[in-house]
Amino acid sequence: MFTIDAQQGQARTGTLTVKSGKTITTPFFMPVCTKGTVKMLTSKDLLATSTQAIISNAFILSIRPGLDVIKKFGGIHEFIDWPGISFTDSGGFQMLQPNFLLGVGKRGIHFRNPFDKNKMVFTPEACAVIQEAIGSDVAMILDDVVHYGQEYDRMALAIMRTQAWTKRFLITHTREKQLVFGINQGGTFADLRRKSSQLLAELDIDGYAIGGLGIGESREQMLDMIDVSIEELDPKKPRYLMGVGSPLDIIESVAHGIDIFDSRFPTMNARHGRIFTRKGFLDIKKAKHRDSELPLDENCTCRVCATYSRAFIRHLLTTDERTGHQYTSFHNVFFIQQLMTELQQAIAQGQFDEYRQQFLVEWHQ
Numbered sequence: 001m002f003t004i005d006a007q008q009g010q011a012r013t014g015t016l017t018v019k020s021g022k023t024i025t026t027p028f029f030m031p032v033c034t035k036g037t038v039k040m041l042t043s044k045d046l047l048a049t050s051t052q053a054i055i056s057n058a059f060i061l062s063i064r065p066g067l068d069v070i071k072k073f074g075g076i077h078e079f080i081d082w083p084g085i086s087f088t089d090s091g092g093f094q095m096l097q098p099n100f101l102l103g104v105g106k107r108g109i110h111f112r113n114p115f116d117k118n119k120m121v122f123t124p125e126a127c128a129v130i131q132e133a134i135g136s137d138v139a140m141i142l143d144d145v146v147h148y149g150q151e152y153d154r155m156a157l158a159i160m161r162t163q164a165w166t167k168r169f170l171i172t173h174t175r176e177k178q179l180v181f182g183i184n185q186g187g188t189f190a191d192l193r194r195k196s197s198q199l200l201a202e203l204d205i206d207g208y209a210i211g212g213l214g215i216g217e218s219r220e221q222m223l224d225m226i227d228v229s230i231e232e233l234d235p236k237k238p239r240y241l242m243g244v245g246s247p248l249d250i251i252e253s254v255a256h257g258i259d260i261f262d263s264r265f266p267t268m269n270a271r272h273g274r275i276f277t278r279k280g281f282l283d284i285k286k287a288k289h290r291d292s293e294l295p296l297d298e299n300c301t302c303r304v305c306a307t308y309s310r311a312f313i314r315h316l317l318t319t320d321e322r323t324g325h326q327y328t329s330f331h332n333v334f335f336i337q338q339l340m341t342e343l344q345q346a347i348a349q350g351q352f353d354e355y356r357q358q359f360l361v362e363w364h365q
């Protein structure tokens, strides 16, 4: 299911094969399509950015459109027209929103249905059933997600609860057509991260996710937590850092042994006019780009950069035209996918350190 093809320091490139037989080279990045679509991009756009995997939200999709609808089409791939690999997040993170969450107990997450306001409980068993029905290639086990900055005792409770939920999920899940990943938690407490990994390493799961990072701690803290988390895990299984997607965070996390990423960061920034370039972020809405004939990024080979000027895209964004958001979203996702391809190649050729240094120098120019 996962082979490591080359490694340099902790950085590694490999091949993940899902149960349908589709393969993907790591490290890779997944755009987020919570409701079954990435904002502003069609599935054909995503393919044109070299995106090969996406992640949607099982909890949200199970409420709307509902599992019966997705099943009628034969699963998520057919329903949303996605030929690539698909992950589903359990949705535990979304339930943290104060207008949803009623409380977390032994049984599961108690919350108010955002659409009909009924009280519901989301159990690890339901989480398994829902994701199998959706038919994603990789399911995430329900974890007890804790807000950043919570005290030690709450974090300690979360990892024990997540362990119990993981076992219950595995009893329910048939494992026939879907890989399952368990989630490491523990906030910024090194001993809890380690303990969480030790518990995960005891279980028969296909991969590991590291959750609850990239949400307020410093980059150094994040990398420290990655280091302690992966120490206890089976090195032959893939490691997925959830919710992290800035170019520098990706490069540094790859250097610390991460194989898989997902984030709203590229598309969310794109919609606000924050453009990824080799020379760092570019704020396209600034007045200095008003009549610029340059592309968004002079080094980019995407179809937006080949066609449109900064002046035109700035005009579209400042007049709130939808196509402007489409173009900037396309470029930012293309940029990240290009970065992932270059990281894969650099590791395979034993030139990761040189590539990383060169990228950092250009980024800070």
Ligand SMILES: [Zn+2]
Pocket: 296, 297, 300, 301, 302, 303, 304, 305, 306, 331, 334
């Ligand atoms: Zn571009």
